[in-house]
Amino acid sequence: MSELRSALDELAALDLAELTDDAVLDLVGELSTVANRMAAALTSAVRVADRREAYRRDGAASMKSWLRGSCRLAPEEATAIVSTGRRIEQLPATAAAFAAGEITAAHARVITRAMTPGRVTKAAEAGIELAETDVILADLARKTTPHETKQGVKRWVAGIDPDGTLGEAADVRRRFSMADGLDGRVHVRGEFDPVGAEYLHTALAALMNGDRPAGDTRSHAEHQADALVALARGALDGGSLPDVRGERPHVRVTIDWRALCAARGAPGVSGGSLGWAGPICPETARRLACDAGVVRVVTGPDGLPLDVSRAQRTATAAIRRAVEIRDGHCVFAGCDASPEWCDVHHVVHWAHGGPTSCDNGALLCERHHTACHEGGFSVSRDPGTSIWHTWRSDGTEVLSRAGP
Ligand SMILES: [Zn+2]
Ligand SMILES: [Zn+2]
Structure with missing residues (x-):
């Protein structure tokens, strides 16, 4: 050699x-x-x-x-x-x-x-x-x-x-593979026998059934991809999956505490990372840490974990129900996505002291939850009412709307 x-x-x-x-x-x-x-x-x-x-x-x-x-x-x-x-x-x-x-x-x-x-x-x-x-x-x-x-x-x-x-x-009579595409995307390939495919199709069709919100321009393939993710999320959130090393399995996001508290687009802030899929931008990491049963690992300046918990970030069933009744659908301007497609967003992020409460909660569909964290939009509610405002990042208002 x-x-x-x-x-x-x-x-x-x-x-x-x-x-x-x-x-x-x-x-x-x-x-x-x-x-x-x-x-x-x-x-x-x-x-x-x-x-x-x-x-x-x-x-x-x-x-x-x-x-x-x-x-x-x-x-x-x-x-x-x-x-x-x-x-x-x-x-x-x-x-x-x-x-x-x-x-x-x-x-x-x-x-x-x-x-x-x-x-x-x-x-x-x-x-x-x-x-x-x-x-x-x-x-x-x-x-x-x-x-x-x-x-x-x-x-x-x-x-x-x-x-x-x-x-x-x-x-190999059936296979399903997920491969990192080196471009931040994950490529999925596979084939199933007819019976396996029937189970998968039936579950996806159930998730895709129902009225699509106005303005939903997703293609069938995009819709089906969302349904597959929803299927996995439902199983993780529902706690029906077997424990892994004694813990309830869930997505784990690692995020630097400075990134967690920084304003959107702040320079010099590193993003977060996911256990399997790898690096994600700080806005996406903050969205994941905002809601859902995601396990968050907050790291300090030395890169070592400061805090590992799932705390109270996930709205409890009672808080979620109250928010659903008050908001009725996604509260983003012009969106009517129904509650089952929505996250309970923290209007004031918990990293900034926002509590997980009905008052601080806002029903947002996944697309608009993404718009708020990654797209620079924000929503706010007039205190004591169900009147919602949607704001652009420059502080101008898109539209205000009353609840259901
Ligand atoms: Zn959020
Ligand atoms: Zn929406």
């Missing part, structure tokens, strides 16, 4: 601008082959660690999670390396081409991905030699791009699995 490192150091020290066109093109070709060989070596090493369950040394649950944690690989990259490593073992010709740097990791993936156990068995039953297929596909990969190789792989699949029933479905 030390020789490899010094070779790389030498390479890094090379003045590329000095090279002739011929020399630079030769170098690119050479490096591309070396990169393939490195990728093959990485895949083999990962396979050995995977088979021995070496990742357990560091407390990881799988080789995939070890790669994500220790090498900071994107989830799909970690998955690809682990599964290529597992399946390429039965394909010596492809493995040899990869090890020699003749094919890329993408070629190896395209070939191994198609080699599900169901298809391999079916091919054997049909008298198609796996060894022969391996040689043909490895040869194809040497001469074509991964995309073109994929077409060849598809022809092999079509020959032994014409109706596609032995595809990934035979390998």
Whole structure:
């Protein structure tokens, strides 16, 4: 490994601008082959660690999670390396081409991905030699791009699995994955068997049933996404889920105390973070900490927790009921979203001493709760009445309205 490192150091020290066109093109070709060989070596090493369950040394649950944690690989990259490593073992010709740097990791993936156990068995039953297929596909990969190789792989699949029933479905009959998209978004993928899908669809349809508030321009897909989140929130808020390490499970937000007390958009304020999904902006962290049964962890200047509690921030059932009766629907200007879609917002945030009370509560749908925390809007109520005002961040009023 030390020789490899010094070779790389030498390479890094090379003045590329000095090279002739011929020399630079030769170098690119050479490096591309070396990169393939490195990728093959990485895949083999990962396979050995995977088979021995070496990742357990560091407390990881799988080789995939070890790669994500220790090498900071994107989830799909970690998955690809682990599964290529597992399946390429039965394909010596492809493995040899990869090890020699003749094919890329993408070629190896395209070939191994198609080699599900169901298809391999079916091919054997049909008298198609796996060894022969391996040689043909490895040869194809040497001469074509991964995309073109994929077409060849598809022809092999079509020959032994014409109706596609032995595809990934035979390998994993249902799956649901959530992957961090590196852009602050989380990508969800999956497939279900008909019965599982029926349960999911029935629950989502129930949450999507009912009149949509005026001005609700969400697409069906957006509406369905909201319903899925509402399903999870309902289960967490309702306390029907099993305890995790002796605690009632709920979303946990970590927020710096300065961020908690700072004005919206204040400069130099760090955001908060969620246990799984990672960093969020300070406004979003404050909204989460405002309402819902979210567990908040407030950290001090040294980053250590000052306070971990769920306190009384969640409106008790009685307070919530009273606020629902008084407000009737979301109190934001022009919105009629019904109470079941609403949070009880703290008009004066609890971080600034606002109590969890009927007086300090305001019914806001999720969209307008977001508008108040992230969008700079605010709402206020004339004392002793149910007349609500909606304010822009510049202090001008959008509209005032009476309660139900
Ligand atoms: Zn709020
Ligand atoms: Zn609303």
